Amino acid sequence: MKLEELRRIADLLRERNRIDGEIAAHIGRPMTSGHLGEWIAAEIFDVELEQSASAAAWDGHFRFGPLEGRSVNVKWYLRREGILDLTSPLMPDEYLVMTGPVGAATSSLGGTRAWRIDSVYLFDAVGLRDHLLAGGRKVGTASSVRTALWAQAEIYPKPVNPRLVLEQDQVEALRLFAPAE
Missing domain, CATH: 3.40.1350 (Trna Endonuclease; Chain: A, domain 1)
Known part of the structure; x- marks a missing residue:
């Protein structure tokens, strides 16, 4: 298990959740x-x-x-x-x-x-x-x-x-x- 990688991803998700929450507050619906x-x-x-x-x-x-x-x-x-x-x-x-x-429409592998x-x-x-x-x-x-x-x-x-x-x-x-x- 790559604990440092997991820790970094968890930190990034917390930041994304904060940003998504801010956007949701503006649009009045969940951020999708x-x-x-x-x-x-x-x-x-x-x-x-x-x-x-x-x-x-x-x-x-x-x-x-x-x-x-x-x-x-x-x-x-x-x-x-x-x-x-x-x-x-x-x-x-x-x-x-x-x-x-x-x-x-191809594989999303490695893309953003x-x-x-x-x-x-x-x-x-x-x-x-x-x-x-x-x-x-x-x-x-x-x-x-x-x-x-x-x-x-x-x-x-x-x-x-x-x-x-x-x-x-x-x-x-x-x-x-x-x-x-």
Whole structure:
């Protein structure tokens, strides 16, 4: 047994628990990528979150702009691996997906998953589902989404998808979560 290594890991976990507790105090929910992603989306994209964090199919509704009133399921993937968890049979109107760097879905052995936002995508949920089904793809947990669809859905940093054009303050807020240079 490597007691010194165990001791160091225990110390790091205590520090992480302290930080997670501080974040939870700000967001009002336990610190997970799902809850924090929803909170970030609510702040930056003006999403009114559902009272229950376990609401089926969607996390909230857009409060303003071209998507006002539309339901949204928020995802924060620490790496964009080409997969998206889709709800079924209930579906939101939109999927708002924040991701870290692009990478293949490979073994996590020896790697890290940094808490960062490199890109944001907006998918029309029904359109995406119909496209996947027409191509013979599975719809549900870990649905495979082609690179071209990710590119078409991008709203940050490249404003490709015209359905949601970000204001400068939203872009600046997202940059706060960019990787350190």
